[in-house]
Amino acid sequence: MTLFPRTGVIYRNDNLPVLRQFADESFDLVYLDPPFFSDRHYEVIWGDESEIRSFEDRWKGGIGHYIDWMRPRLEELHRVLKPTGSIYLHCDPHASHYLKVAMDSIFDADNFRNEIIWHYYNKMHDRRKKMFPRATDTLLFYVKDARANFTFNQLKERRDKPVRQLLRTKRDGKMVNKKDAQGHVQYKVSTERVMDNVWRIPALQPAASEKLGYPTQKPEALLRRVIEASSNRGDVVLDPFCGCGTAVAVAHLLKRQWVGIEISPTAIDIITARMGKIGAVVEIENGIDTVEDLKGLAPREFQNFIIKRVYGTHNPRRPEFGIDGFSFMEQLPIEVKQQEHVGRPVVDKFETAIRRYGAHKGYIIGFTFTPGAYEEAARARSEGLEIALIEVKSLFEVAREIVPRPSASQLEADLYQAVRVRLATQGPEKVTSRPRVSVEDLASSDTST
Numbered sequence: 190m191t192l193f194p195r196t197g198v199i200y201r202n203d204n205l206p207v208l209r210q211f212a213d214e215s216f217d218l219v220y221l222d223p224p225f226f227s228d229r230h231y232e233v234i235w236g237d238e239s240e241i242r243s244f245e246d247r248w249k250g251g252i253g254h255y256i257d258w259m260r261p262r263l264e265e266l267h268r269v270l271k272p273t274g275s276i277y278l279h280c281d282p283h284a285s286h287y288l289k290v291a292m293d294s295i296f297d298a299d300n301f302r303n304e305i306i307w308h309y310y311n312k313m314h315d316r317r318k319k320m321f322p323r324a325t326d327t328l329l330f331y332v333k334d335a336r337a338n339f340t341f342n343q344l345k346e347r348r349d350k351p352v353r354q355l356l357r358t359k360r361d362g363k364m365v366n367k368k369d370a371q372g373h374v375q376y377k378v379s380t381e382r383v384m385d386n387v388w389r390i391p392a393l394q395p396a397a398s399e400k401l402g403y404p405t406q407k408p409e410a411l412l413r414r415v416i417e418a419s420s421n422r423g424d425v426v427l428d429p430f431c432g433c434g435t436a437v438a439v440a441h442l443l444k445r446q447w448v449g450i451e452i453s454p455t456a457i458d459i460i461t462a463r464m465g466k467i468g469a470v471v472e473i474e475n476g477i478d479t480v481e482d483l484k485g486l487a488p489r490e491f492q493n494f495i496i497k498r499v500y501g502t503h504n505p506r507r508p509e510f511g512i513d514g515f516s517f518m519e520q521l522p523i524e525v526k527q528q529e530h531v532g533r534p535v536v537d538k539f540e541t542a543i544r545r546y547g548a549h550k551g552y553i554i555g556f557t558f559t560p561g562a563y564e565e566a567a568r569a570r571s572e573g574l575e576i577a578l579i580e581v582k583s584l585f586e587v588a589r590e591i592v593p594r595p596s597a598s599q600l601e602a603d604l605y606q607a608v609r610v611r612l613a614t615q616g617p618e619k620v621t622s623r624p625r626v627s628v629e630d631l632a633s634s635d636t637s638t
């Protein structure tokens with residue numbers, strides 16, 4: 190099926206099948222910031238053991254395996270780019286040379302424009318490493334066809350110090366210095382210069398106002414340059430590895446149309462909140478609408494979804510208590526199980542955990558429960574401890590009724606409160622006398638950029 194992509198949409202999926210659906214020559218500009226080969230934690234942002242395993246499986250063939258994974262995506266991006274379009278591939282030094290070879294073969298070396306060096310001069314460095322601190326990423330800039338009338342808007346940047354420049358003029362067919370009536374050479378003071386391929390933009394610091402807590406978030410200033418240079422108002426920008434949505438947010442602010450693809454529902458929640466704050470309406474395609482959708486999620490994504498669905502918060506000390514999260518108002522323990530037939534042993538273990546925690550009630554949320562699980566919950570109730578067994582499907586039927594439904598403004602406050610707390614304390618581990626952590630905190634808890 191060929192799709193003329195609707196704009197203002199984030200597709201929740203692996204980008205390869207989504208790209209394959211898009212019609213040829215649909216986009217004016219593509220920016221992509223894929224998981225780097227060097228950083229095995231990129232895709233395991235949520236720190237789940239089984240995700241770590243599947244990620245390592247994917248790259249166990251080394252760089253060749255990584256390029257094999259990237260190549261079909263780059264081929265699709267070539268196909269969906271307009272003949273006048275441009276693409277910026279954001280990469281790091283471990284893979285940039287391999288990716289350049291792949292890009293040369295797909296986009297043609299003649300269509301290579303620049304290797305842009307993003308110099309983030311303000312990043313903390315590990316002084317124990319016996320090497321020069323790394324302070325750059327690379328963006329490979331190609332156009333689809335260098336002979337076509339592709340968009341390129343020359344950008345200027347402020348000079349560190351203003352300089353005096355000689356004024357020149359043409360006399361008798363030759364360029365000469367311009368002089369005034371008294372014969373003095375004329376100057377102009379220049380405060381700007383044409384932007385070159387070394388972009389000095391600070392990396393986002395923990396206290397930066399635009400920081401959302403997503404580990405791989407890029408600065409808006411970087412995306413502003415890409416989008417201003419290679420697109421015009423109304424053009425369509427695609428980011429197939431959206432992360433927390435920096436490219437689509439900047440595209441919206443610069444009055445471009447945009448389309449995003451992102452595999453992580455947790456990231457999509459952050460994008461939705463971010464876009465809402467700048468007045469953009471976001472449509473999520475292939476969102477989580479049914480119980481079946483949930484079965485395919487990675488374990489930590491599943492947990493994030495459920496905790497958010499009941500307006501709960503994550504437990505920052507999960508290993509200590511054996512509790513995944515807490516309900517919205519009463520802060521009662523929640524255990525989330527991505528499985529059918531949750532049985533007696535799970536209830537038994539949870540009972541121990543909530544007794545140790547000191548609560549009188551708790552919730553286990555799973556797809557289905559065995560009769561043994563219900564018997565165990567009934568026994569606990571006879572001893573004064575209530576363990577509510579909640580089937581996931583009931584969260585879709587009577588959505589969000591297991592805890593009192595908060596107002597929209599409470600929700601908004603809840604979403605951003607945790608971010609503010611984290612910014613103030615620089616890390617979820619210091620947040621808490623009470624365990625209150627949002628998806629953003631969770632995202633930032635395993636950061637590795």
Ligand SMILES: C[S@@+](CC[C@H](N)C(=O)[O-])C[C@H]1O[C@@H](n2cnc3c(N)ncnc32)[C@H](O)[C@@H]1O
Nearest residue numbers: 203204222405406407430432433434435451452
């Ligand atoms: C490096 S981050 C992008 C960060 C982004 N530039 C920002 O500023 O927030 C890469 C993102 O790609 C997503 N991702 C990884 N594999 C993907 C795939 N096959 N399809 C779509 N998204 C994917 C990850 O979930 C992650 O959010």
